[in-house]
Amino acid sequence: MSATRYRRFLRLCEEWPIDETKRGRDLATFLRQKVALAFREGESTQISDPEKCDQMYESLARIHANVYKEKFPRVRDTSFTGVTVEECRVVLATDSMQQMEDMKKGMWKKLKERFSSKAPEEGAKE
Template sequence: MAATRYRRFLKLCEEWPLDQTKKGRDLGAFIRQKVAQGFREGESSQIADPEKCDRMYESLARIHSAYYKNKYPRLRNTSFTGVTVEECRLVLATDNMKQLEEMKKGMWKKIREKFTRKPEDATKEYA
């Protein structure tokens, strides 16, 4: 029985898309990691709570198939702010998040970082 569950999870992982713009924060990568941890021994893995495992699979399958998106359709394809899905993806990309963090730094912190020497820089000067 564990072999069937393992194959179902593997199929779900294969179908689940990876978002390359969200490195380290992607749901697909997180699910793959958790499946690998849960089924360390592959098809011969022992499952402590089969009902919980089945419920988890069904929940992930509903999210992947957009079950709730289809069950409760939206009137508009924007949020309350008027931002579209594509604009949200751009803002939430890892590279853009790093830029926003850089912009959030205060003036004093930027100046201090600019003028503080790193230990490897100090050794180069004396060599």
């Protein structure tokens, strides 16, 4: 029975699309890692709680099949801020997040230098 569960999870992982804009941070990658961890021994892995395993699979399958998206359709494709889905994708992309981190580091460095009581040369000597 474990072999059947393992194959079902593998099939679900194969079908779940990887979002290339979120390299290493998307749900598909996370699921693949968790399945690999849960089924370390492949088909011969012993499941301690088969009911819970089946529930997890069914929940993930419903999310993948967009059951809730169809059951509870959205009136608009924007959030309460008015940001569209595409704008959210751009902001959450790994490249955009990296650019924001670089900007934060630059600003932090400027503030640190501005409010430092020591001259930059003195701070480097310590």
